[in-house]
Amino acid sequence: MRGGVMLAVICASRATAPGEGGTAGGGFVGIVGIVAGATSPFEGDPFWDPVDFSWPLLALLGAICLLLTIGFVVWLVVQPEEPEHDTAPLVEKATRQDRRTAVTIRRRLDADTGRADTSEPDLR
CATH class of the missing domain: 1.20.5 (Single alpha-helices involved in coiled-coils or other helix-helix interfaces)
Structure with missing residues (x-):
């Protein structure tokens, strides 16, 4: 169920001890289960739909990051430590x-x- 919400509620109640009223044996009296499916109010809205995963896009972003990192390191190495003129x-x-x-x-x-x-x- 894409874009939907699944709600599950299970209620259990413990039986009372003998002499307190209720059933005499102890244990669980009953289990009630509710399962409801609700669709998302944003389903079909292009703003909320996630972008599909793409290996080429990931490789392109990784290559850009790697290129910028290498360029920054080269720029740091090339920079002179001291100015060329006397200060x-x-x-x-x-x-x-x-x-x-x-x-x-x-x-x-x-x-x-x-x-x-x-x-x-x-x-x-």
Whole structure:
């Protein structure tokens, strides 16, 4: 039954002990079984139907994954580890600017807390 739902319910009740009423022997009194088949409300809807399995499609997706993986590894190997031009002047310039900024911030914090002269133009 494609796209359907099978529902099975089995109810069993245990017999009561002698003297409690019910049957005297114990065991099961009865078994009731209900089996109902219901069709899916989405049956025939192309959105909910799964795609049929296809070996060629799986092989194509696997080949694409393998090709992309190999290409990525080759790209990583080909990449240079260090830049070709000297970056020392750029690093020194950035370091100087960062140190100047840090000194200015430290002086402003000192001025805010009353530990420095606030009349300097850099601190305003």
